[in-house]
Amino acid sequence: MPASLSRPSIPSGLKLLNWFLSGWTALVFIFLYVPILVLVVYSFNSSRLNIVWESFTFDWYARLLNDGPLIRAAKNSLVIATVTTVLSVILGTGGAWLLHRYRYRAARGIQTLVAIPMVMPEILMGISLLILFATAGMNLGFTTVIIGHVTFCFPFVLVAVQARLQGLDPALEEAALDLGATPLQAFWRVIVPCLQPAIVAGALMAFTLSMDELIVTFFTRSAAATTLPIQVYGLARVGLNPMLNALSAIFIVATVAFVLFSDYLQKLGRR
Amino acid sequence: MIEIRGVTKRFGSFTAVDNLSLSVRAGEFLTLLGPSGCGKTTLLRLLAGFEMPDEGVILLDGQDVSHLPPYRRSVNQVFQSYALFPHLSVRDNVGFGLRMQNVPAPEAAARVAEALEMVSLREQADRLPHQLSGGQRQRVALARAIVCRPKVLLLDEPLSALDAKLRHNMQLELKHLQRRLGLTFVFVTHDQEEALTMSDRIAIIHRGRIEQLGAAGEIYHRPRTPFAADFIGQANLLQVAVVGRNGTTARVRVGGGLELTVASAELPAGARTALVSIRPEKICISKQRLDTENLFEATIEEEIFQGATDQLRLVTTQGTRLHALVANESAMQEAFHEGDRVYCGLHLDDLVIVQAE
Numbered sequence: 001m002p003a004s005l006s007r008p009s010i011p012s013g014l015k016l017l018n019w020f021l022s023g024w025t026a027l028v029f030i031f032l033y034v035p036i037l038v039l040v041v042y043s044f045n046s047s048r049l050n051i052v053w054e055s056f057t058f059d060w061y062a063r064l065l066n067d068g069p070l071i072r073a074a075k076n077s078l079v080i081a082t083v084t085t086v087l088s089v090i091l092g093t094g095g096a097w098l099l100h101r102y103r104y105r106a107a108r109g110i111q112t113l114v115a116i117p118m119v120m121p122e123i124l125m126g127i128s129l130l131i132l133f134a135t136a137g138m139n140l141g142f143t144t145v146i147i148g149h150v151t152f153c154f155p156f157v158l159v160a161v162q163a164r165l166q167g168l169d170p171a172l173e174e175a176a177l178d179l180g181a182t183p184l185q186a187f188w189r190v191i192v193p194c195l196q197p198a199i200v201a202g203a204l205m206a207f208t209l210s211m212d213e214l215i216v217t218f219f220t221r222s223a224a225a226t227t228l229p230i231q232v233y234g235l236a237r238v239g240l241n242p243m244l245n246a247l248s249a250i251f252i253v254a255t256v257a258f259v260l261f262s263d264y265l266q267k268l269g270r271r
Numbered sequence: 272m273i274e275i276r277g278v279t280k281r282f283g284s285f286t287a288v289d290n291l292s293l294s295v296r297a298g299e300f301l302t303l304l305g306p307s308g309c310g311k312t313t314l315l316r317l318l319a320g321f322e323m324p325d326e327g328v329i330l331l332d333g334q335d336v337s338h339l340p341p342y343r344r345s346v347n348q349v350f351q352s353y354a355l356f357p358h359l360s361v362r363d364n365v366g367f368g369l370r371m372q373n374v375p376a377p378e379a380a381a382r383v384a385e386a387l388e389m390v391s392l393r394e395q396a397d398r399l400p401h402q403l404s405g406g407q408r409q410r411v412a413l414a415r416a417i418v419c420r421p422k423v424l425l426l427d428e429p430l431s432a433l434d435a436k437l438r439h440n441m442q443l444e445l446k447h448l449q450r451r452l453g454l455t456f457v458f459v460t461h462d463q464e465e466a467l468t469m470s471d472r473i474a475i476i477h478r479g480r481i482e483q484l485g486a487a488g489e490i491y492h493r494p495r496t497p498f499a500a501d502f503i504g505q506a507n508l509l510q511v512a513v514v515g516r517n518g519t520t521a522r523v524r525v526g527g528g529l530e531l532t533v534a535s536a537e538l539p540a541g542a543r544t545a546l547v548s549i550r551p552e553k554i555c556i557s558k559q560r561l562d563t564e565n566l567f568e569a570t571i572e573e574e575i576f577q578g579a580t581d582q583l584r585l586v587t588t589q590g591t592r593l594h595a596l597v598a599n600e601s602a603m604q605e606a607f608h609e610g611d612r613v614y615c616g617l618h619l620d621d622l623v624i625v626q627a628e
Contacts, residue, residue: 169352169354171350171352171354172354172356174319174321174341174348174350174354175348175350175354175355175356175415176356176367176371177320177321177340177341177342178320178342178346178347178348178416179342179347179367179368179371179415179416179419180342180368180371180372180419181342181367181371182342185371189367190356193356193358194357194358196358
């Protein structure tokens with residue numbers, strides 16, 4: 001990369017500082033990743049205690065797969081996160097396009113209102129949604145959890161897509177219209193493909209946010225719609241258990257795979 | 272082919288196109304020429320359907336299209352930025368319009384191949400736009416528009432992003448293509464040289480109105496307004512007083528006392544003052560006396576080398592300043608230098624009256 005070539009290296013007279021900075025960097029990484037490493041290692045420990053290493057075992061993984069409520073919660077989480085992501089992408093992309101393409105008198109106000117859920121304390125979101133659902137007479141369940149998640153997930157998609165739209169040649173849409181595409185066709189066949197990287201980034205964000213959301217879910221769920229974070233929280237309160245280590249290890253591997261895969265997709269799209 | 276009748280377009284309090292009427296003939300290369308902000312691009316956008324007129328009508332082939340959206344008009348545009356779809360190959364870019372019009376796939380493929388052949392891009396059919404050079408992108412944009420067989424092709428400064436040499440080649444290539452296909456072109460540019468090179472007719476647009484409309488030569492040689500004279504090429508604009516008429520000619524006097532003879536046909540009866548335009552290359556300069564209606568002496572104040580030509584700044588004995596253009600002399604001809612006293616001759620027809628009161 002030419003960009004990294006032009007970056008200045010630290011002057012040689014500052015060797016001491018250089019060592020200090022290297023050490024500091026190492027410390028930061030240790031601080032970030034050693035707990036995760038320990039967690040993964042102890043998921044293979046036959047002892048119930050997280051402090052003593054006894055012997056290697058897959059036992060906790062087997063138990064995990066046989067824990068009905070936990071598996072059900074994981075399935076719930078995947079369903080909720082998937083639906084939330086799809087709805088967030090539709091709302092966020094469509095919203096960003098409409099705000100970008102057409103003039104509204106209240107455009108600025110709408111923009112602010114959309115951004116607020118991103119920074120609002122989750123506990124407030126949770127309580128206000130609960131009051132809303134109660135007032136509207138809605139039964140808590142999957143629908144209410146998904147509504148809650150979409151409320152704070154779709155702005156992330158919208159913001160990502162808006163940033164991409166800023167740099168998009170306005171003549172692209174006109175060219176499509178000029179060649180006989182209706183506005184809807186132009187959006188679908190030209191604008192959406194151009195926005196693809198931003199949409200993927202926003203979707204990933206929405207999916208992860210929804211997947212590990214605890215507080216809003218806590219207020220808007222029913223017993224049947226228990227998600228993984230809630231189930232784990234419940235288990236952790238009773239006492240830490242290597243089964244949770246095993247669960248975390250699976251999540252870490254899945255997350256890394258997910259990120260690598262989307263990276264690969266983006267590269268494919270750019271080619 | 273296109274009839275524009277009394278079209279007005281306003282943006283807020285700004286009138287971009289002001290009660291403009293124009294008819295474009297089938298098969299002609301018409302250029303809308305003007306400085307930036309003169310309304311030429313808005314006029315093109317009105318033709319394409321990206322803007323709707325506030326007043327007036329636009330007829331395409333006799334049909335009122337004033338308020339039809341762009342996807343219902345059989346006109347196509349080549350954009351200044353080319354606006355190629357970055358995610359589609361050259362082939363799919365060119366085929367986009369046919370796909371939108373539901374042209375059957377085999378026919379579409381044949382027409383795309385033909386269009387790519389025409390702009391000599393067959394080899395690059397599977398490339399993506401970002402893998403092409405500027406000139407190649409320009410051709411893709413052209414092929415993409417032409418393949419739809421539009422009644423009129425609109426071109427919005429399509430050559431402005433190319434370097435000078437390539438631009439010159441593309442000018443001729445575009446012109447030849449237009450002749451070969453017999454298509455109607457409406458071309459927008461602010462480059463007067465480009466307009467003169469390519470157009471059958473030029474419409475000079477100024478403040479949302481047509482300043483002058485005519486064949487390229489007519490616009491250049493017989494500008495009818497001071498703006499037209501000044502915008503196309505270079506011009507010496509002289510404010511003169513009418514001092515006498517004599518049949519087909521009239522005598523006029525420039526501020527310092529220099530008197531010239533002009534053709535009176537262009538001078539309305541009763542006109543007391545006028546503005547005369549003289550193209551710098553039409554001033555005939557010699558060290559010998561010349562036999563012509565208008566002969567006066569001048570000193571060369573400054574000589575500016577411009578390659579093929581020399582620009583001379585002259586001051587007449589009466590103090591009138593003029594600039595003249597002479598071909599850079601071969602060793603066989605007379606050479607002119609700063610400080611030389613020379614004779615200047617002007618033919619009657621080279622004094623063009625652009626304004627009279």
